[in-house]
Amino acid sequence: TSCSKQGTAESPRAARTALREFTGAYPWEARPNGKVRSFDIVAEPTEVELLDGRRLRVWAYNGQVPGPQLRIRLGETLRVRFSNKLPQETTIHWHGVRLPNAMDGVPNATQPPVKPGGTFVYEFTPKDAGTYWFHPHVRGSEQVERGLYGVLIVEDANPPPYSRDVMWVVDDWLLDPTGQVDPRFNTRHDLSHDGRWGNVITVNGHLREALSVRPGERIRLRMLNSSNGRVVMPDFSGLAAKLIAVDGMYLREPIDPAGIELAPGNRMDLDITFNQSLAAPFTVVDRFSSRRPNALADIVIEGEPVEPPTFESPARAHVPAWKTALEVPEHHTFRLNARGGGPLGIEWTIDGKAFVDHAQHHHEEPILTLTQGQFYRLRYVNESARLHPIHHHGMFFRLLARNGVPVDEPFFRDTVLIRGRETVDLAMVPTDVGSWMVHCHILEHAEAGMMALIDVR
Ligand code: C2O
Ligand code: CU
Numbered sequence: 273t274s275c276s277k278q279g280t281a282e283s284p285r286a287a288r289t290a291l292r293e294f295t296g297a298y299p300w301e302a303r304p305n306g307k308v309r310s311f312d313i314v315a316e317p318t319e320v321e322l323l324d325g326r327r328l329r330v331w332a333y334n335g336q337v338p339g340p341q342l343r344i345r346l347g348e349t350l351r352v353r354f355s356n357k358l359p360q361e362t363t364i365h366w367h368g369v370r371l372p373n374a375m376d377g378v379p380n381a382t383q384p385p386v387k388p389g390g391t392f393v394y395e396f397t398p399k400d401a402g403t404y405w406f407h408p409h410v411r412g413s414e415q416v417e418r419g420l421y422g423v424l425i426v427e428d429a430n431p432p433p434y435s436r437d438v439m440w441v442v443d444d445w446l447l448d449p450t451g452q453v454d455p456r457f458n459t460r461h462d463l464s465h466d467g468r469w470g471n472v473i474t475v476n477g478h479l480r481e482a483l484s485v486r487p488g489e490r491i492r493l494r495m496l497n498s499s500n501g502r503v504v505m506p507d508f509s510g511l512a513a514k515l516i517a518v519d520g521m522y523l524r525e526p527i528d529p530a531g532i533e534l535a536p537g538n539r540m541d542l543d544i545t546f547n548q549s550l551a552a553p554f555t556v557v558d559r560f561s562s563r564r565p566n567a568l569a570d571i572v573i574e575g576e577p578v579e580p581p582t583f584e585s586p587a588r589a590h591v592p593a594w595k596t597a598l599e600v601p602e603h604h605t606f607r608l609n610a611r612g613g614g615p616l617g618i619e620w621t622i623d624g625k626a627f628v629d630h631a632q633h634h635h636e637e638p639i640l641t642l643t644q645g646q647f648y649r650l651r652y653v654n655e656s657a658r659l660h661p662i663h664h665h666g667m668f669f670r671l672l673a674r675n676g677v678p679v680d681e682p683f684f685r686d687t688v689l690i691r692g693r694e695t696v697d698l699a700m701v702p703t704d705v706g707s708w709m710v711h712c713h714i715l716e717h718a719e720a721g722m723m724a725l726i727d728v729r
Pocket of ligand 2: 659660661712713714717718722
């Protein structure tokens with residue numbers, strides 16, 4: 273089986289070096305401290321005031337878009353009593369969280385889908401502090417677009433004393449001429465391109481988010497891209513911002529965030545001290561679509577100065593360098609492509625297989641079986657010309673190379689943007705047993721089959 277193909281057998285020196293750096297347990301990993309934090313979440317159709325005053329018919333968690341922000345401390349147990357008041361089946365997936373497989377929210381793989389009128393209790397103790405989010409894993413391209421997503425923040429056991437902790441949730445909406453969410457989901461155009469790119473971008477539901485800070489304030493700014501397809505690259509140059517976490521996990525050391533892309537699903541945390549006042553607001557612009565840079569938010573620095581809190585950056589996590597990882601032969605090469613056919617007319621495939629009718633499938637075979645605690649190098653070859661932000665459930669990985677050129681990112685990820693015709697190498701040590709999904713986070717691509725299951729034993 274998989275053991276004979278393992279990189280460890282073929283390049284023992286490199287694999288030993290890799291394993292010495294990381295044995296599969298993160299030093300900060302939480303043990304449950306016995307404290308349970310309970311929340312009720314209801315998913316239902318409703319109308320909200322969004323986009324600065326317009327009434328929008330949405331599907332929402334607890335009547336709000338973005339959904340509720342769940343905040344717990346590392347070591348605490350999250351208990352969510354979920355009820356589905358939607359006209360469709362659904363589940364909640366906890367994106368990026370290392371949790372027991374049965375709580376991962378993948379229909380028919382980790383739980384039965386929650387029927388309309390049904391309930392489910394999610395209960396787990398996150399192992400890592402950081403910025404996470406949750407969203408349905410049934411008909412995601414429709415349910416997430418209609419407004420179903422929320423943020424889960426797991427604070428450190430002793431949170432660093434920032435002046436403020438600010439969350440920005442970026443979303444991209446495709447509104448029809450009447451100003452409502454365009455009900456044509458999974459169109460041929462969106463399926464054959466980079467998913468559904470909309471015509472209105474919001475931050476926390478606002479057309480242009482506004483943040484007012486005082487000189488001297490040191491804030492932790494967390495950002496999530498909850499869009500179906502749009503990639504954003506927020507430009508903070510001029511603010512001396514430091515990137516301290518990506519996809520929830522702290523960096524080895526803080527770096528300049530220039531060029532960091534937020535593909536659908538990605539998060540980043542910034543550490544920003546505002547040490548002067550500004551005459552005019554600082555506008556955070558999205559530079560990914562350089563033809564039309566979108567303004568995301570305005571930051572106004574005004575008022576009485578405060579003494580900046582001084583403390584060491586929390587970004588000093590153990591992130592293995594894995595310098596010899598590229599000497600370890602790849603354990604598996606995933607091939608990403610498309611073809612005509614299937615229920616939507618186009619199928620997106622991983623290794624020639626399309627995972628369609630997600631919620632109906634009962635026994636999808638795993639594409640790969642990995643051993644818990646082993647070091648793996650995995651390769652993705654994008655044989656298509658489109659973007660694929662690939663997301664692994666239940667595990668973090670490090671990006672090693674793009675098109676064979678080594679990349680040294682001092683952080684883990686759970687989602688990486690793969691460009692058209694690009695080859696990407698990743699390294700990971702799966703830490704939790706179970707059946708974990710891997711898929712493209714362009715939700716239209718996922719809906720058209722670009723999903724698979726990886727078993728970890
Ligand atoms: Cu946020 Cu399976 O995804
Ligand atoms: Cu894709």
